[in-house]
Amino acid sequence: MIRIHFTADDFARVRLASRPAPLQELNTVFMTLFHRDDDLLLGHWRHRLLRSLPAAAEPLGDLVPAGQAPHFLDEFSDDLGEGLDSVRASSPRFVRSELERVYAKSPVPAPRWIRGLHRGDADAWQVLRRAQHAAFETALRPVWSLVQDLHQAEFTRHALTVAEHGIGTALTTLVPGSRLHDGVWGLEAPGERDVHPRGRGLVLQPTFHWTGHPVVADPPEGPLYLTYPAGPGLPPQPAGPDGSDDALSAVLGRSRADMLLLLAREHTTSELARRLGVSNATASAHATALRRAGLISTVRAGRAVAHRRTALGSLLVRRRDGTPA
Numbered sequence: 001m002i003r004i005h006f007t008a009d010d011f012a013r014v015r016l017a018s019r020p021a022p023l024q025e026l027n028t029v030f031m032t033l034f035h036r037d038d039d040l041l042l043g044h045w046r047h048r049l050l051r052s053l054p055a056a057a058e059p060l061g062d063l064v065p066a067g068q069a070p071h072f073l074d075e076f077s078d079d080l081g082e083g084l085d086s087v088r089a090s091s092p093r094f095v096r097s098e099l100e101r102v103y104a105k106s107p108v109p110a111p112r113w114i115r116g117l118h119r120g121d122a123d124a125w126q127v128l129r130r131a132q133h134a135a136f137e138t139a140l141r142p143v144w145s146l147v148q149d150l151h152q153a154e155f156t157r158h159a160l161t162v163a164e165h166g167i168g169t170a171l172t173t174l175v176p177g178s179r180l181h182d183g184v185w186g187l188e189a190p191g192e193r194d195v196h197p198r199g200r201g202l203v204l205q206p207t208f209h210w211t212g213h214p215v216v217a218d219p220p221e222g223p224l225y226l227t228y229p230a231g232p233g234l235p236p237q238p239a240g241p242d243g244s245d246d247a248l249s250a251v252l253g254r255s256r257a258d259m260l261l262l263l264a265r266e267h268t269t270s271e272l273a274r275r276l277g278v279s280n281a282t283a284s285a286h287a288t289a290l291r292r293a294g295l296i297s298t299v300r301a302g303r304a305v306a307h308r309r310t311a312l313g314s315l316l317v318r319r320r321d322g323t324p325a
Contacts, residue, residue: 002216004185004195004202004226011167013201013223016158019078020151021205022136022144023087024217024227027073028210029139030060032235034067035212041293044253045235049139056134059127062114065106070098074217076205076225080136084129092120094220143236147208154206154230174204175214175228189213197224206230232316233293256286260317263296263309270304 006014033046063069072090077083099118103110116124140147161170168180178187195216201223208231217225234252252260255276262275273283287307290296295313298305309317 001191002187002189002193002195002214004187004197004216004224006183006185006197007199009199010197010202013197013199014167014171014204015201016155016204016206017076017078017151018155020147020208021076021078021083022080022140023073023075023077023083023132024205024225025147025207025209026132026136026140027069028207028227029135029235030064030069031212032209034064041252041256041289042235044256053138054134057131057138059113059131060135062111063102063128065103065108065110068102070095070102071217071219072098074219074225076203076217080133084132087132088125088129091220095120146236150208150231150236151206158204174206174230178214187214189215195224200224202226204228209235233295233312234316252290255282256290259283259286260290260295260309260313263307263313264317266306266308268301268304268306272307 029049032042033049063073072087072095075083075086077086096118099110099114103114110118113124113127117128158170158174161173165173171185172178172180175187178185180186190213193216195218203223203225205225205227207227207229210227211229211231211233214226214228217227219225255278258276259272262272267275269283269287270280272287273280276283276286278286287296287298290313291298291307295310295316296307297310298307300306
């Protein structure tokens with residue numbers, strides 16, 4: 001549980017970021033890439049992205065030796081170049097302490113370039129900059145215009161909610177299941193953490209590549225940042241080479257995308273298997289993955305089970321076809 005303790009002054013300093021942050025969105029890409037709880041749904045996307053990442057991006061893996069990344073990578077500039085410069089400008093003391101923290105429980109020793117980063121070597125910093133830039137160009141550049149559109153829509157929704165219902169309702173609407181009571185905003189997350197902005201301000205940063213719990217960043221200077229999932233449940237995907245939007249297939253795989261299209265009307269598992277040309281067991285596994293993602297619902301119909309697309313599943317299909325939500 002994350003508990004953010006607001007004063008009256010803190011409420012006046014809450015704002016939603018006006019534009020997406022390239023490096024923080026990249027951080028959430030890697031969070032989703034290595035968070036395996038929903039592999040049935042996102043395994044296809046993960047496999048494609050891992051195959052496409054260039055060798056220049058591989059050093060980023062060295063920064064997460066035991067599942068936690070150093071906090072000097074938390075960068076919220078809305079310009080990629082400025083963000084890379086800001087990471088480089090992190091205080092040497094902060095960089096050293098964060099590298100020591102993430103490697104404290106590492107089963108492997110730090111590679112040479114990480115030791116160089118710890119010393120502040122210019123060559124090591126260049127390795128990091130090339131890795132972040134290469135990863136962004138591969139994972140996010142093809143969909144960045146879509147991320148910008150999604151962010152603008154989220155910004156508009158938030159502004160309207162604040163105007164019509166106030167900041168309290170806007171906060172709990174942003175993160176379903178969160179609660180605001182006596183100036184404390186409680187958000188479900190692993191562990192226990194109490195956060196006190198103390199007048200520094202809180203910036204709300206939506207992400208469209210992460211569907212897990214909200215993440216709080218507390219940089220040495222400036223406001224606090226809360227990154228929260230705002231996407232439809234699947235990573236954005238670019239149009240196909242022929243100009244068609246094949247985003248569902250790119251993320252779900254062809255069979256699951258076809259199943260979602262079929263489920264505009266109700267089908268049993270055996271009917272889906274027959275229509276898709278797969279076994280009942282395979283159709284059942286695909287349906288389970290889509291149901292866990294909230295894209296379809298399943299009810300028992302006698303001895304059979306029947307599946308149908310949910311509102312979220314229909315929204316994704318409309319976006320695939322270019323129809324406004």
